[in-house]
Amino acid sequence: MQKALTLADSTVGKKALLAVSGLVLFGFVLGHMVGNLQVFLGPEVFNGYAATLKGNLPLLWGTRIVLSVSVVTHIVMAVQLMGRSSKARPVGYRKKDNAVTSYAAITMKLSGPLLFFYIAFHIAHFTAPGLALGNYEHSTTDVYANFVSAFTIPWVTALYVIAQLLLGLHLYHGAWSLFQTLGLSHPRYDGKKRLVAQVFALLIMAGNVAMPIAVLVGVIPPAG
Amino acid sequence: MSTINLTLHVWRQSGPNDPGGFKDYQAKGISTHASFLEMLDVVNEELAARGEEPIAFDHDCREGICGMCGMVVNGRPHGPQVETTTCQLHMRQFKDGDEVWIEPWRARSFPVIKDLVVDRSAFDRIIAAGGYISARTGSPRDANEIPIPKEASDLAFEAAACIGCGACVAACPNASAALFTAAKLAHLSLLPQGEPEQQDRVRKMVSQMDAEGFGHCTNHFECMAACPKGISVDYIAKMNRDFLKAMITARTDLPKREKQ
Numbered sequence: 235m236q237k238a239l240t241l242a243d244s245t246v247g248k249k250a251l252l253a254v255s256g257l258v259l260f261g262f263v264l265g266h267m268v269g270n271l272q273v274f275l276g277p278e279v280f281n282g283y284a285a286t287l288k289g290n291l292p293l294l295w296g297t298r299i300v301l302s303v304s305v306v307t308h309i310v311m312a313v314q315l316m317g318r319s320s321k322a323r324p325v326g327y328r329k330k331d332n333a334v335t336s337y338a339a340i341t342m343k344l345s346g347p348l349l350f351f352y353i354a355f356h357i358a359h360f361t362a363p364g365l366a367l368g369n370y371e372h373s374t375t376d377v378y379a380n381f382v383s384a385f386t387i388p389w390v391t392a393l394y395v396i397a398q399l400l401l402g403l404h405l406y407h408g409a410w411s412l413f414q415t416l417g418l419s420h421p422r423y424d425g426k427k428r429l430v431a432q433v434f435a436l437l438i439m440a441g442n443v444a445m446p447i448a449v450l451v452g453v454i455p456p457a458g
Numbered sequence: 459m460s461t462i463n464l465t466l467h468v469w470r471q472s473g474p475n476d477p478g479g480f481k482d483y484q485a486k487g488i489s490t491h492a493s494f495l496e497m498l499d500v501v502n503e504e505l506a507a508r509g510e511e512p513i514a515f516d517h518d519c520r521e522g523i524c525g526m527c528g529m530v531v532n533g534r535p536h537g538p539q540v541e542t543t544t545c546q547l548h549m550r551q552f553k554d555g556d557e558v559w560i561e562p563w564r565a566r567s568f569p570v571i572k573d574l575v576v577d578r579s580a581f582d583r584i585i586a587a588g589g590y591i592s593a594r595t596g597s598p599r600d601a602n603e604i605p606i607p608k609e610a611s612d613l614a615f616e617a618a619a620c621i622g623c624g625a626c627v628a629a630c631p632n633a634s635a636a637l638f639t640a641a642k643l644a645h646l647s648l649l650p651q652g653e654p655e656q657q658d659r660v661r662k663m664v665s666q667m668d669a670e671g672f673g674h675c676t677n678h679f680e681c682m683a684a685c686p687k688g689i690s691v692d693y694i695a696k697m698n699r700d701f702l703k704a705m706i707t708a709r710t711d712l713p714k715r716e717k718q
């Protein structure tokens with residue numbers, strides 16, 4: 235019997251799943267950044283915030299599940315689509331002069347996989363015992379201390395800053411591209427949509443870059 | 459009348475199974491009023507006179523409406539001038555002494571037949587999959603018998619300007635046929651006659667587009683920049699929207715098309 239056409243059989247459907255999962259991740263990194271910016275308010279506020287998150291089990295596990303599903307969907311769709319498109323032009327051009335695309339758009343297939351390695355490292359860095367990368371004890375309650383200790387090491391700060399630049403690049407294209415992918419386009423708001431999405435991408439990057447650098451230069455001091 | 463001399467690097471490939479390669483030619487004393495194809499005609503006459511095989515390229519109307527011509531000139535499909543087919547590109551766009559790289563459309567789904575001629579029948583199969591209206595249209599209706607809003611007819615008309623040349627595929631970093639397929643969908647589905655079959659049409663044409671082996675759309679918008687008719691990527695958003703809506707709401711399943 236012939237199989238019925240499903241969403242995930244088509245490039246348009248796969249790309250839509252990529253966009254929806256990308257939107258979820260986009261929302262998460264925005265919330266993650268806003269939450270973390272509380273580190274500027276001192277150890278009580280920041281550790282309080284961390285305890286609130288950890289204490290709210292439905293929120294914690296809900297987020298973990300939604301994020302895991304999104305990350306897996308995003309990566310599987312990205313890999314499948316990239317694989318297809320890499321076969322679509324077996325003989326390339328000797329000379330190709332792109333007219334309008336951006337550096338961010340061209341490098342999506344690079345910034346994406348690099349982000350994957352960064353995310354894996356980042357989660358391990360702040361959760362796995364023994365991976366604290368420095369001369370301090372990883373604490374499960376004093377998150378502020380972990381934060382400050384981690385980023386007083388210059389190469390760790392450098393690594394995070396580079397990763398945030400990559401995230402900024404990925405979202406500079408991704409954050410508005412996803413609307414086009416999902417068919418959300420209208421001449422009345424298309425121009426603004428692109429601008430707003432790109433401003434959000436750059437805000438996320440700026441906020442995330444500010445925190446590790448603030449620790450390194452002493453604006454965020456060690457507690458007590 | 460001013461004339462220019464150019465150095466051409468032209469892709470030569472004797473047939474589908476020949477690996478092919480670039481060959482250099484001198485185009486001498488070319489009138490700046492000549493079209494790009496006329497320049498190639500001059501070169502070909504010299505080649506023929508020397509007993510060499512002329513450069514094969516597609517062309518028909520030479521007035522920018524049939525969609526037969528097309529080659530990648532210095533990295534841009536149809537050459538450097540916006541919204542212009544190769545046949546309408548004039549040599550005044552070039553300077554004396556310029557080097558010009560000339561290559562065929564590059565896509566797995568557009569195999570080279572010879573030199574700069576590619577097989578674009580993949581486009582025909584996308585149309586055949588659903589790019590039509592199956593109701594009998596009969597003899598011409600009275601004007602305004604079916605009311606059509608001006609905006610809808612304008613949008614449908616702009617999409618219908620697609621001449622199917624394939625420059626969108628050639629320009630796309632993924633060799634995607636999204637702009638072509640989207641234009642061929644929109645010029646029908648925006649009108650009342652095309653609306654009833656819209657959900658089947660979008661699913662059939664998108665799945666045929668995929669089955670032909672074109673890449674996916676990653677919103678670089680190179681297609682729109684290369685399109686000699688300036689067709690907007692808004693039609694791609696519409697195709698995505700209509701496809702997703704059809705996949706979610708259509709009451710009948712369609713068979714999955716196998717990859718070619």
Ligand code: HEM
Nearest residue numbers: 253256259260312342346347349350408409411412415676
């Ligand atoms: C924090 C993590 C990430 C966020 C917030 C994110 C967000 C996004 C967004 C919003 C899009 C746009 C979708 C569209 O154009 O419709 C996108 C596209 C994409 N992402 Fe991610 N992504 C992340 C991680 C990754 C990872 C780990 C990969 C690695 C496999 C990846 C690979 C891609 C690719 C290949 C595209 C498609 C680019 C294109 O169509 O031009 N992303 N991402």
Ligand code: FES
Nearest residue numbers: 518520525527545
């Ligand atoms: S030859 Fe007809 S469009 Fe160029």
